[in-house]
Amino acid sequence: MPRCYQCCFHDWVCENGIVSIMRIETRALEAFASVMKLGTVTAAAGVLARSQPAVTRSLQQLEERTGLALFERRSGRLVPTPEAHELYETVRETFEVAGKVERRAEEIRRRLRGELRVACVPAFSQRFIAQAVFDFSQLYPDVVVQVSTRFSAVLAEDLRAREVDVGIVTYHLLDETLSCSTFTTCNEVLAMPREHPLATRRNVGLRDLAGERLVVLGDKDPYRHRLEQALAAAEIVPGTLTVTDSSTTACSLALCGLGIAVINPISALELVGAGLVMRALPELDAPYVTTLVHRHDVHPTGFVRRFLEVVQKVRDRELARANELCKSMP
The missing domain is CATH 1.10.10.10 (Winged helix-like DNA-binding domain superfamily/Winged helix DNA-binding domain)
Structure with missing residues (x-):
């Protein structure tokens, strides 16, 4: 100097x-x-x-x-x-x-080493995120990927605090400090064991749920509220309700015969191989909305941008599969 x-x-x-x-x-x-x-x-x-x-x-x-x-x-x-x-x-x-x-x-340091921190809500935390990470690892085998499951409010806060790079949250998220794009707007589906009488029908309507046991999420879940409003408007009274706070648990309960789960198709896909059958319910206007989020102040380059592309391809593939399964006969 x-x-x-x-x-x-x-x-x-x-x-x-x-x-x-x-x-x-x-x-x-x-x-x-x-x-x-x-x-x-x-x-x-x-x-x-x-x-x-x-x-x-x-x-x-x-x-x-x-x-x-x-x-x-x-x-x-x-x-x-x-x-x-x-x-x-x-x-x-x-x-x-x-x-x-x-x-x-x-x-x-983490970016220089090649690390990616991904977090998602429970509905995406099993097969879906595993498939996305696997596909990504085929492109970037040396990048260390950290995967965690968090609820939406916590996940968004962790993104702002730079503790997560990419996240999937439920509902629409508007935040000037984050880059947010709609990830899914797919309709909720009916999930039931293959032995259920409605599983043999290609088309199922709201009136078919009269007297049927249902598996639903907690009373704060907006999709449950839409279902209840639709049933009430059609003067349909379902059977006994089984309530849970987890979409994955709802599918497991349905598979065990405790009722028909009204659930997002991503969660239902987890147990299709175990005998769960999916059916569409067009009369129910309850799109499952999620948001793909990453930090707005860091432009996604390199492997971060590629992961965003990969996870969207997995989404398209999984939703197309769910659509086909809703039409197939057991």
Whole structure:
């Protein structure tokens, strides 16, 4: 570095007070933040895996470096001063920024290593995502793929926090920080064991469900609400309901003979090989809407973009298969 540049840099550092900041050790800031958050030196020492005298020395060092009285000693306890509370807000924000730096650095390292983090809602978490990852691995055998299952709200938050690269969530998702595109709008189907009388019929209508046991999702599920509204409008009363919060479980219950499941075709495909039969129900207007999501601030290039292409091809293939199975006879 040329001497003149060194001098300019030194002057700039001094003018901006960075020398003083750099003299405050990270350990002192960690001790201060822990005591402020937990309330006692003992608790802070336990979390930081340090001795209590070491934490106390760190607090004294911080007071010396800042020139502020940060704690008052009352009956053997440290009581934060108003100045400590004011400083803590900045220290907390500093650690939050440091955390963002660490996450961004890890993201860059992961991209250079060749890693892809994929998450999806439970309906896609078995055969579907496994097939997508398998097809992708044929193109990029050296890329490490991490697959996880999460509910939509958590998944979207993890995408914003850069903990997931690509995700599939239920319903429409609108978020300016994320790139969102409609993934499926397929109709719900009827799923039943091959021994069920309706399995021998190619066309099934709402009136065929009169008196039939049904397997449905929880009372907060919008697709269940649409089914109930359609049945009520047609003055159709079904038989006993079996309720679950999992579409995969609903298909298993249907296969065991506990009723006809009204479910998305992706989940129903999981058990077709075990004897589950699918039938379309055109009278029910309840499209299964999902969204394919990736971060908007990172343009999908290379293997990320290719995975987006692969997962959409798997979707097209699986939905075409579901459509054919709805027409086939057991």
